[in-house]
Amino acid sequence: MALGLVNALEWAHQWWGPLSWLVLLVFLSGTVIELYDRRLARYVLVGGWGVLALFWVSAIYQFVFDQKSITEGIAVVLAIPLSLYVGYLLASGRDRLIVVSRAVAVGWLIYLPFSTLPFLRNPLIAIVTDQTATVLSLIGADFEVIAGNNFPADLGPAEPVEPYQKTFFFHVPDVRAISYTIMMACTGIGSMAIFGGLIAAVRAPLARKLKALAVAVGIIWVLNIARNVFIAYSFGYQRLQIFPEFVMSVFGIDSRLEVSYIVADRILAQFLSVFALVGITYVVIKILPEVLTIVDEALYVLTRNEYDLQDALDVEARADGGSERRDETV
Incomplete structure (x- = not known):
């Protein structure tokens, strides 16, 4: 069973690149849309947090099994439920999390290129x-x-x-x-x-x-x-x-x-x-x-x-x- 999990995480890692660009696209789109329509931006950003959770799933293999990093491994595993939870809170109307979403958009825009x-x-x-x-x-x-x-x-x-x-x-x-x-x-x-x-x-x-x-x-x-x-x-x-x-x-x-x-x-x-x-x-x-x-x-x-x-x-x-x-x- 453990070997099957490792193989599944290794398979998921192939989507690391496409998901990283998708995260940037969705969060930047939500940030721009917020300038005109906050309600629509909220829904776009909720989707962004869902995509981010998938990205962290694709990152587990690299940080845990490839780089063997305790700190980063724990962080990336915890980031999955936290990303989903932030999306849930944002969807529930906690609009102050929009500023956190903006921070993700800009940080991703700096790092990814x-x-x-x-x-x-x-x-x-x-x-x-x-x-x-x-x-x-x-x-x-x-x-x-x-x-x-x-x-x-x-x-x-x-x-x-x-x-x-x-x-x-x-x-x-x-x-x-x-x-x-x-x-x-x-x-x-x-x-x-x-x-x-x-x-x-x-x-x-x-x-x-x-x-x-x-x-x-x-x-x-x-x-x-x-x-x-x-x-x-x-x-x-x-x-x-x-x-x-x-x-x-x-x-x-x-x-x-x-x-x-x-x-x-x-x-x-x-x-x-x-x-x-x-x-x-x-x-x-x-x-x-x-x-x-x-x-x-x-x-x-x-x-x-x-x-x-x-x-x-x-x-x-x-x-x-x-x-x-x-x-x-x-």
Whole structure:
């Protein structure tokens, strides 16, 4: 039965690409329609949340069985019922969730082109690779940067598959050469898209929105480079060989050399990323309190309790042209 479920999820994964574009199309359509007909937009966006739930179903195989990510695996499984529940609440008349839908539309619009279009994706990966290499050089790491894709592997140089360098090739005494490739997930564009969506979705003065976006993107960029350096160094030099047999068993890997990568990335870096996102959200709220509208709605979806975090966080919507009343941000 378990094998049948895995096979079904692998089959569903083939629809990842088409569903991702369909999510963008439906949410953007609903966002545009809202400008003219909120009632019709609500129904379109309800459909969008249904499509999003299907997208998360298609993503389970990648995050759980392919990437073996605990954090992302749990998140994608929970996202399925949550997406359906948001659609139900929106269909039931909770129109304040429209602003959350706008955030999804903008975030998807930022992320999807970078993740699928080579002329956007490749330069971004190349820049992140160069900056990660610079920091690794400053801390004395011995490596070379090569073309190809060996993510992660204890292999020799890969055959170049793309016309730019993105793989770190470490030469460690008494250990076979280890390579670590900078992938799209290593660029931080996913987190940037989340905050881009949150900031764009609320109604507030453009100057404060641009300031909040610049601060969020700047923090994410610096933390992401630090994350890449930590993972590359820990994996390349095998610094985190912690309970190797246990890690190999839990994550279903065959090579002891990958244990440091799993501990550095799939456990430490990903869990710390959750706390980093919470901290960045707080910084953004201090600049753009209107974002609390979305946070309040997210908490309502999770708990079915109404929240007003403005008093709790000692912030309030500014009177410089931004919204002072909660319903005006919708």
